[in-house]
Amino acid sequence: MSDNTKFGPPKGMRDWLPQETLLRQKLIRLIEHHYQLYGFQPIDTPVMENIEVLQGKGVGENEKLMFRVAKRGEEFSNSIQVVSNAGAQVVDNHGRSAVALNEITDMGLRFDLTVPLARYYSNHSNDLPKPFRCYHIGPVWRADRPQKGRYREFYQCDIDIIGGASDAYEVELLLATDRVLKELNVGKFRIRVSDKRLLPALLTGMGVEGDKVPGVAAALDKLDKQPYEQVKKEIEALGHSLEVLGKVDAFIQNALHKKLEPAHFKLGEAEALAGHIESIRQRVHEVNPDANVVFDPLLVRGFDYYTGPVFEINVEDKDFTFSIGGGGRYDGLIEKLGGPKGTPAVGISLGFERILLILMEKAKAAAQAHSSRVFIVNNGQPEKDILALAEHLRAEGIQVEASLENKKLGQQLEAAQKNGIEYAITKFEQGKASFTVRQLSTRQDKEMTKEELGKTLKNL
């Protein structure tokens, strides 16, 4: 134990065993495949960005959670000098300070894929089609305290459309996301849609004072985890007139019981915003009536860079109260990173680790990835015969693991199965075109040629 824990992976980061790696690769390939079906092109960016790219882009607390990267070589020594010359007041009780951090670090690990994408588009917009449809899958880092479904290193799967102002792009992103989540088989989920400006407009329309709007929104954001009664208390604690409270309560009750009518939105600019989101929802359902997309005016998303429609995805399971994805329209971000003025953009991000967690916990068996290797049992044949058969199969593109030790048959088969192998060649003869193939999970034997074997493995 002590030897194992002394040198574990860093807090909140994980190692992956072969079986787990296979499963991750399989799921990522599935996601990619469907993104490609919708015409999105792959891109990639460095895991680090210069610190100016990551700072001040309206990502809320994520910026505080950034892993910063220290300067290197002489620059680092110089920065230490500057900090120590500045005196003790720059050092807080954790031995750092904003001044020291900015002096000593010049890069950071990305904490999402959207900000790097905006930087990427700004740099390459001349070489990219308009609108640009891309997907971006990779690890991001946040120095958060880990807990269930929350890690310090995790993969995000983003699709984005940049340079398209039409809300038809929202419709298409929602269709693609719905499709991918169904292919992944995550169970019941809801893609909630609203407009960032809608809830504040509704609340002010009901008479909530401006400085109390964020507090009410923050309380409503907890509805996934807490019963309304508790949220209601939090809203009441902010101090509103009875008349306002009554209106707010009535609206929330109606929203929770899905009894909202267009009349409920006749509050200033809320009417137009709600109408717009409702139209997006309708157009999604015109194309795919089964899409799990709902208009939820109570949806709150924290990022400042969103400018219009926003999305959040949840599974309908009380064991998984976290969101498995989110997104929205961020029309100002690219310009902020030096891109063409007024470049519109919209995207949705899936939280790969959380989806994987759900798949693992809900359907452990179904979430197993079989290796497409075939195992050649060693029955004491000459080594050259076994290796020759292996080479023969490899020439056909079949992945082969040959047993080179004449252990007990049971041991060999058990070990192979434990390693995720599903098919084993238990008998073969030199010069014979077919051999005995056993499916390890069912223990059924079948005589096959190498072509038949190749087909069987491909279908795993």
Added chain:
RNA sequence: GUGGGAGUAGCUCAAUUGGUUAGAGCACCAGAUUGUGGAUCUGGGGGUUGCGGGUUCGAUUCCCGUCUCUCACCCCA
């Protein structure tokens, strides 16, 4: 950043109000036996009880600190 819970063999867990040399199952290794699936027998390796201090004649057990893991809050995918 805040708060709760837990750390004993590779894994799952024992160890009487604090009391001999910290045990068991599984796993692993070797040998025998079996010879087309997990069997059986024999033997074996394995631990600074997370780490450091304190109380005590004596600490896995009680106290303090610390580290790690975990759950929740904040925030988020």
